[in-house]
Amino acid sequence: MNILVVLVPAALLLGLAGLAAFMWALRANQFDDVEGSAHRILSDDDLRFSDRHNEHK
Amino acid sequence: MNAGGLIRDRVDFSILTRPIAEGISEMDLAIDGIDCAACMDDIEGAMARVPGVVKARLNLTLRRLTLSWRVAEVQPEMLIGVLQSKGYGAFPFDLQRSADADRQLMQFLLKCLAVAAFASMNIMLLSVSVWSSDLGDMNSETRDFFHWLSALIALPAAAYAGQPFFRSAIAALRQRSLNMDVPISLGVILALTMSVYETAHHAEHAYFDSAMMLLLFLLSGRVLDQMMRRRTRAAAANLTALRGEMAARFEPDGTFLLVPVSALRRNDIVLVRPGEAVPADGLVIAGSSQIDDSLITGETLPHAVKVDDELYAGSINLDGVLQVRVTAGAQGSLLDHMARLIDAASEARNHYQILADRASRIYAPLVHLTALLSFTGWMMAGASVHDALIIAISVLIITCPCALALAVPAVQVVASGALFRQGIYLNSGQALERLANVDWIVFDKTGTLTRPQPGLVNKAHIAAPLLDIAARLAQSSHHPLALALVQALPAARPLDQVEEVPGAGVRGIYKGVECRLGSAAFCDWTMTNHHEIEPGASVIYVRMGDEIAPLMLHQQLRPHAAQTIAQLKEMGFKLSILSGDRMEAVAPIAQALNIADWQAGLKPEDKIKALAALQARRQHVLMVGDGLNDAPALAAANASLSPISAVKLSQAQADAVFIDASLLPVAQALRLGRLARRLMQQNLILAVVYNAIAVPLAIMGEVTPLIAALAMSGSSVLVTLNALRAQTGMSEDIVKPAGTGHAFLRSAQG
Known part of the structure; x- marks a missing residue:
């Protein structure tokens, strides 16, 4: 049973990591446009503006 | 109002843009005409091809585009022109501070929810191990260790995630009243305190999981509620922005500049051309014209204005060119008069007590009383103080209005979502209940029963x-x-x-x-x-x-007006028309719609009086109106609806706004309101039945944490599932002519 002393806190730490990830996502406005993000992953047009920056350099 | 004019004239959007870096500005635009995800690529692609645009990002959920551009290379009105040529309506959007506060509240609630979810899942993990070891293969040290771990998680988590409830409970207690949050806060705090005490004394049961689960369910309800409110407000704000209200303001150099109406200040001189709406209240200082005041007074016959006459925002200038000095905010103006009437009228409405409040007003004292009685009962029956106290607290936990608190918001969220998809935007969740109680409907004529345009x-x-x-x-x-x-x-x-x-x-x-x-x-x-x-x-x-x-x-009836009126009569409503227009204009409409009870030529005061007379006969009145003259009546009625073409002041008073050009949404909103009320009542009964079963068990001292957990989640799930029926119940009777909503919106833009 002594293994619990290690395992249970380990499980808790993993849960805390998940919570921290959620908090980060919330702060970084990841949930602002749930609908749009679902479609954005299919297009590679996010390169549009970065391309332009390279031209200017 | 006119897209072509916008591009030709010199335009100044500076009040709606904000500098974000050296030589780079940013603004938010409301976008109309997005019907699929491909529009996102289309819009962002078109913007990216315009030289000088630094960033373009479309929010598909809110239908808003954030644009930033180099000021030296491109003007915002040019970008709007590009969007319009692609077939999208676009207009700069005034990000208001209230929206910001909304956002922050949402973020806070989500954080609380995340913490509560994390804590309750981990505590449940520990609790299930304890429960399943009842057969005796866990020694008491391990059990204590698990309980202490639970306490370690639960105490800080509850302190953080419980904030929304604790704050509201304290606020209620300060005003010497009880709301639902008082028994919730008390239940959570007592459950935690007792569990810590029990753990310290190596007891078998601890209630950390119950307390956290309670918070988790209640927070889900709050988050859903807030989500609905935010979405509705965002959509309504978009519609307002897309009307694109601009004013031609004279500059010191004698030329004029098109500015958003929100940029107008007192004593600015504006030019109102034929066909344009008067942008703000003011005095005519040059020119003469015919003015259509139908949006203000309901009168459909134009009247003449000359120098020194007063004009009100929303009137339409028919033929002459007018110069107007803005006087908005002046004492004794029509708007002031309306504002006073509205203040007086809305007081009456605040007396209405919503279902949830009535339930909690009875429920909260009852919970406390039951807990107290079971404590004294067990004391008299000879139990120890410790045992009696534990039983009293478990009564408090089990009666904690988990299902009760979800019963009403869950229905509100689902029902308002169903209305939202049909183009009816609720101003508040309570509106549903008020709509459900209606038994007399009063219509304005001009712009409500009839189309805004002849x-x-x-x-x-x-x-x-x-x-x-x-x-x-x-x-x-x-x-x-x-x-x-x-x-x-x-x-x-x-x-x-x-x-x-x-x-x-x-x-x-x-x-x-x-x-x-x-x-x-x-x-x-x-x-x-x-x-x-x-x-x-x-x-x-x-x-x-x-x-x-x-x-x-x-003047022409709105599409499906006769059909709607027939439906409403069939549903058992009594109908009447109160109009500010002339007798000759109202009579044919009343006759065409077969409404026997009508009055014409009414001032706003008269409308309120007529409503009060109905209310004195114990009738719950729904007012449907759009004009400025209807605003006080909308506030005075028990419930109110406005079409999207209504003036801003009226929309603000209405419980719900519909975008459809037809009159059908009135019947739909009422039908869904009734359905929602029925579901709310069912939910409340479900919650009470659950208590009727669980409370005797708790009083007898038979409730273990396992039973508490099962009962609590079971009743919450049941109530939520029942609420979902609002959606299916609504989809059966959708009678919506395709595309009218959009078509109307376009026409409103000109």
Whole structure:
């Protein structure tokens, strides 16, 4: 049973990591446009503006 | 109002843009016309191709575009032009501070929810191990270790995630009243305290999981509620922005500049051209014209204004060019008068107690009393203080209004979502209940029963070529009657060479023949022609060569008006019309719709009095209206609805706003309101039944943490599932003519 002393806190730490990830996502406005993000992953047009920056350099 | 005009005139959007870096500005635009995900690529791609644009990101959920651009290279009005040429309506959006506060509250609630979810899952993991080891293969040290770990998680988590409830409970107690949050806070705090005490004494049961689960369920309800409110507000704000209200303001150098209406200040001088809406309350300082006040007073007959006359925001200038000095905020203005009436009227409405409040007012004292009684009961029966206290607290936990607190918001969220998809935006969750209680419906006439724009009534009597030429000429005019004609005769191509003669009409050449559309004099109309002019109709004339015909434009019922009225009668509502318009204009409408009870020529005060008379007969009144003169009545009625074409003040007073051009949403909103109330009542009964079973068990001292957990989650899930029926119940009777919502929105933009 002594293994619990290690395992249970380990499980808790993993849960805390998940919570921290959620908090980060919330702060970084990841949930602002749930609908749009679902479609954005299919297009590679996010390169549009970065391309332009390279031209200017 | 007019897209073509916007691009030609000099425009200044500076009040709606904000600098984000050296030489780079940013603004938010509300976008209309997005119907699929591909639009996102289309819009962002088009923006990226414009040189000078630094960033373009579309929020598909809120239908808003954030643009930033280098000020030296491109102007915002040019970007709007590009979007319009692609077929998207776009208008800069005034990000308000209230929206910011909304956002922050949402973020806070989500954080609380995340913490509560994390804590309850981990505690449940520990608790399940303890429960499943009841057979005896866990020694008491391990159990204590698990309980202490649970305490370690639960105490800080509850302190953080419980904030929304603790704050509201303290606020209620300060005002010496009880709300639902008081027993919730008390239950959570007592459950945690008792569990810590029990753990310290190596007891078998601890209630950390119950307390956290309670918070988790309640927070889910709050988050859903807030989500609904945010979405509704965002959509309503978009619609307002897309009306694109601009004003031509005189600059010190004598030229004029188009600015958003929100940029106008007192004593600014604005130019109001024919066909434009007056942007702000003001005094005429030059020019004279006919003014259509139908949005303000309900009167459909235009009246003349000259220098020193007062004008109200929302009136339509028909023919002359006016210069107006803005006086908004001046004492004794019509708006002030309305604001006072609204203040007085809305007090009456605040007396209405919503279902949830009534339930909690009875429930909260009852919970405390039961807990107290079971404590004294067990004491008298000879139990120890410790045992009696534990039983009392478990009563408090089990009665904690978990299902009760979810019962009403869950229905509100689902029902308002169902309404939202049909283009009906609720201003508050309580609106549903108020709609459900209605038994008498009062309609305004102008703009509510009738369309905001007049329609062509003698179409059948006019030769097809004349009708065609009238439609094509009308495309080139800014006059309100011409705009109405374009609506009535769509899909015509404008003529190539057309000249607009101010105050008279438009003329052009078609196949070598001169054609005119405009006033009687402009088209050389003589009374010898044998057409009869219908009373109350506005007439414009069309001439091609020697042929002349009058086009009679008359107020027209909204689509499906008769059908809606019939449906409402079938549902058992009593109906009446209270209009500010003339007797002659109201009577035919009342007759056409078969509404026997109608009054005409009413001032806003009279409307309130009429409503009060109905309310004195214990009738719950729904007011449906759009004009400024309806705003006090909308506030005074038990429930209220406005079409999206209504003036801002009226929309603010209405419980719900519908975007459809037809009148059907009125029946739909009422039907869903009734369904929602029925589901809420069912949910409340479910919650009470659950308590009726669980509370005796708790009083007998039979409730272990396992039973508490099962009962609590079981009842919450049941209540939520029942709420979902609001969606299926609604989809059965959708009778929506396709596309009318969008078409109307476009027409509102001009």
